[in-house]
Every structure is written in structure tokens, then in C-alpha cells.
Amino acid sequence: MTRTTFTWPRIPLQRRAAEPTRDGRTGAADRPAAPARRITGATVFYLIVTAVLIGYTAMAFGMDWRTDAGRIGPGYFPRILGVIGVALAALATIGSLRPTAAGPGEAAPRHPWPVAATCAGLAGFAAVMVPVGAIVTGALLLTGLLLLVDRTRPVRAAALGIGFPIALYVVFDILLNAALPSGVLPFL
Numbered sequence: 001m002t003r004t005t006f007t008w009p010r011i012p013l014q015r016r017a018a019e020p021t022r023d024g025r026t027g028a029a030d031r032p033a034a035p036a037r038r039i040t041g042a043t044v045f046y047l048i049v050t051a052v053l054i055g056y057t058a059m060a061f062g063m064d065w066r067t068d069a070g071r072i073g074p075g076y077f078p079r080i081l082g083v084i085g086v087a088l089a090a091l092a093t094i095g096s097l098r099p100t101a102a103g104p105g106e107a108a109p110r111h112p113w114p115v116a117a118t119c120a121g122l123a124g125f126a127a128v129m130v131p132v133g134a135i136v137t138g139a140l141l142l143t144g145l146l147l148l149v150d151r152t153r154p155v156r157a158a159a160l161g162i163g164f165p166i167a168l169y170v171v172f173d174i175l176l177n178a179a180l181p182s183g184v185l186p187f188l
Helices: 042-060 076-097 112-132 134-149 154-175
Strands: none
Touching: 042 076, 112 134, 134 154
16 A cells, blocks of 8 residues: 655744745755645644633633722632633644654654543533533542553542542532532532
8 A cells, every 4th residue: 555645734934944035045055944744633732722722811801800899709710720721722733833854763652542532521520510520520530540551449539530520529618609500418
């Protein structure tokens, strides 16, 4: 089976190797040419995450960051998380661009099933968090993802998967007095 040659389209502001001019010179003899970069599946994923986080941050800046009593309001932490998330997602997007001329042994990582399972788990989490509850759905999602990544340590996955949502409940519901959806656990 023969491989066909495919070149990725150039994205805006993407650097290319210097092309020769009419007289045969490259025009960039004093500096090495940067390798051209191509868009990968990870780049598209990070672009989508960046767009979602930009929307989240815009909604966070629409909320009051301070209450009438002068205390921290509902928009305080979402603003901080949104700005940090957008910055990290943008950096990940830039870092995910791969050089087109990869050296030997530099194959792009491919993990389609864990990524698809993670996306499906997050979509299910968002769909059932309010009716089922934040602690139950968080524990199920986190335990499932930890088992997906490392099946050799199920006790650790269960401990972290159950302990982390309970710790979040303590921080948000008890310490910060910001109620999480209780769902099937009405006593919380």
C-alpha cells in the first residue's frame, strides 16, 4: 500500500521556511529557517476548549464579584478560573502545533479512545450533575477516568474518586457557603 503525500494548509501567522528569490538566495542566510507547523487533532481540541473557556469567562465577568454586603460574590472565583483557563488553553494550543518535518521517532501521540471516553464522560457529567448531584456524579466520573488511565490501582482510583468530590463539598458548601447541587442526596 503506498502512502500519498498530503500537505497541511498554512494557517494565518504561521511561519514557513524561507523560499528562494529570483536570484536563488533565500533571504534568510543569517538565521535558520523555522520548521513549518501543522494543525493536529490536539490543536483542534485545544481551540475548542479555548473557545468554551472564553465563553465561560465572559459569563463570569457578567456576574457580580462582590455582594451588597461587601463580601466575595458569585463571580469572584469564576473570573479567576476563567482567565487562568483561557491562558493555559491558549498556551496548550500553541504548544500542540507540530513541526511538519518530524525527525526519526517523533510520531504524534494518538489516543483516540481515552479522549473520546473522557469527552463522553464530561458530557454525561454536565447532563446529570443537577438531577443526580455534584458529589455522586463527580465521584463516578473521577473514579471512571482514573480507572481508564491506570487500571492497576483500583483502590487508589476509588479513594481519590470518592475523596476529591467530598473535599470539594467541604470547601464549597461548608467553608464558602456556596451550595452544590445535592440531587439524590437531599440531606446535604
